[in-house]
Amino acid sequence: EVQLVESGGGLEKPGGSLRLSCTASGFTFRNVWMSWVRQPPGKGLEWVGRIKTESEGGTTDYVAPVQGRFTISRDDSKNRVYLQMNGLKTEDTAVYYCTKDSEAWGQGTLVTVSS
Amino acid sequence: DVVMTQSPLSLPVTLGQPASISCRSSQSLVYSDGDTYLSWFQQRPGQSPRRLVYKVSNRDSGVPDRFSGSGSGTDFTLKISRVEAEDVGVYYCMQGTHWPPTFGQGTRLEIK
Numbered sequence: 001e002v003q004l005v006e007s008g009g010g011l012e013k014p015g016g017s018l019r020l021s022c023t024a025s026g027f028t029f030r031n032v033w034m035s036w037v038r039q040p041p042g043k044g045l046e047w048v049g050r051i052k053t054e055s056e057g058g059t060t061d062y063v064a065p066v067q068g069r070f071t072i073s074r075d076d077s078k079n080r081v082y083l084q085m086n087g088l089k090t091e092d093t094a095v096y097y098c099t100k101d102s103e104a105w106g107q108g109t110l111v112t113v114s115s
Numbered sequence: 116d117v118v119m120t121q122s123p124l125s126l127p128v129t130l131g132q133p134a135s136i137s138c139r140s141s142q143s144l145v146y147s148d149g150d151t152y153l154s155w156f157q158q159r160p161g162q163s164p165r166r167l168v169y170k171v172s173n174r175d176s177g178v179p180d181r182f183s184g185s186g187s188g189t190d191f192t193l194k195i196s197r198v199e200a201e202d203v204g205v206y207y208c209m210q211g212t213h214w215p216p217t218f219g220q221g222t223r224l225e226i227k
Binding site: 037044045046047061063097102103105106107108 | 154156163164165166169175207209211214215216217218219220221
């Protein structure tokens with residue numbers, strides 16, 4: 001059974017940093033592109049970014065609102081994908097989900113950016 | 116970015132009756148490989164999104180066959196043949212053909 005478990009959310013001040021983790025199980029992690037999607041409270045879904053497999057160079061892509069501030073990385077030895085968020089803004093407040101091919105989703109972790 | 120437009124945004128339905136949600140994209144979702152990467156998701160209250168349908172009409176494992184997807188090009192539809200109480204939630208379409216993937220605004224299904 002595919003499982004994705006996010007952690008690392010919390011309250012941070014504007015301009016601060018947080019690192020989210022997503023631990024995967026139930027599939028061959030190294031062979032899969034992983035993504036992060038976010039959902040502001042009471043609003044819709046927004047793709048954040050993705051990371052390809054290491055065999056494909058581990059290339060990352062991001063949406064414009066987070067480009068240059070967020071970084072996705074992966075550790076295939078630990079079956080984990082990370083989302084490093086720097087320069088946080090109040091509009092980054094959201095539940096952050098990791099997802100495998102949009103087929104499987106974690107339970108999400110809440111990030112609140114507020115002074 | 117590709118804009119996904121859903122209608123209606125609110126959908127009150129009587130139990131046992133059918134329901135239909137429309138999704139239109141601002142450009143064709145046919146990819147260079149010939150496939151169309153249009154998916155539908157259900158998000159029940161307090162839960163993570165769950166994919167129901169991928170590549171327009173393929174149901175995910177465990178999805179009841181009362182859910183069906185159809186369409187082509189820029190116009191797509193999710194149909195529920197007979198709504199049950201457990202279907203309450205928000206439904207999203209999503210295109211994965213063009214980067215970045217984008218979602219519709221969501222359609223809130225409620226029981227009348």
